[in-house]
Amino acid sequence: MDENFLAARFEEHRTHLYGVAYRILGTGAEADDAIQEAWLRLSRSDADEIDNLGGWLTTVVARVCLNMLQSRKTRREEPLDDHDPIELVTGPEHEVVLGDSIGLALLVVLDTLTPAERLAFVLHDMFAVPFDEIAPIVGKTPAAARQLASRARRRMQGARASADRDRQREVVAAFLAASRGGDFAALLTLLDPEVVLRVDAAAMATGAAAAFGADAVAQTFAGRAQAARSALVDGRAGAVWSVGGQPRVVFEFTVSGGRIVAIDLLADPETLDQLVLEAS
Structure with missing residues (x-):
């Protein structure tokens, strides 16, 4: 597949991919890094063999984000409440996250979840990705992936209720x-x-x-x-x-x-x- 044509196809999915990466990772810089890595992997692959490019890219971005989350936990990076969400989501390509129900307080709650819980919750509850597609990404069975999302959902619901009350x-x-x-x-x-x-x-x-x-x-x-x-x-x-x-x-x-x-x-x-x- 011609590289220019492939790049154009990739750009068609960029907004969606940014939305996935931002909600999983919680920072604009890391979301951009994940998207760049997805492009590199796509450019090195046999794109003609990919039947569903959007689904393929979503899976790749999710895997990259999972690795980044696991690396973050290992490095014990600073908590998300040290980040400025306004700076992180500016720019026309980032408008997808503006006005979203996931505010800074909920991003902080997401950061307390395990990487697998966070990914399962975001992919299923926010992007309707089936559990049988999430399962191989997190290395679990579909039933186990469902439980991961369920645990995360309970935490998020509690955080939303608290934020609403405040x-x-x-x-x-x-x-x-x-x-x-x-x-x-x-x-x-x-x-x-x-x-x-x-x-x-x-x-x-x-x-x-x-x-x-x-x-x-x-x-x-x-x-x-x-x-x-x-x-x-x-x-x-x-x-x-x-x-x-x-x-x-x-x-x-x-x-x-x-x-x-x-x-x-x-x-x-x-x-x-x-x-x-x-x-x-």
Whole structure:
């Protein structure tokens, strides 16, 4: 196969290969190295005998990444939290990783997995590579490869839940601070344009009213919530207004995409008794 034609075929797969390598390795520099090694191996192979070039390249990149991970563990390199992910993913060919659910915190969690667990999880859960194709890469049976991915998935799910909860806390804390300070502009930045404020009958009896839209909800809270304190409400970020140590009103927040999409004011005593409230 003509080298220029082969290079063009390789470039068709570069974005995908970078995505695979970056998610396995966690750094842009190493991902680029893995892709370069894959090209070298392709250029030395009999490309005419390769039926599925994309699959072949994915397997090669995965093997290269596995070797790099194992070498990294041996060298005991610095942890991923010392890296700057913004610098690592700049450049047009790296756009594939921007906006991905794998942020720095989750990359750090990935780095705690064994190389085989990490590779099995990334290939299967992120790129839908079958376990019978993953198995020979990690030197395991398909069933064992499935277990590797399953263990990694449980770790990642726990990390995602923790990261989501931390982000919710940040948003709620910022909302309460803006509310107390009467910072209308800050409230608007924290509220989804179609945010809804819901109140139960007991809260309505105290003068609270439902509202829809960022402007209306921001006006409702600007300069208020002075006595509300951050809390975990059934494990989610929220707030509580208490009198004499007894909760009187609970604020439940629904956060999506870094913005508040719903606030529920709950004041019914029976409802409050059923909630698990923890200081935050």
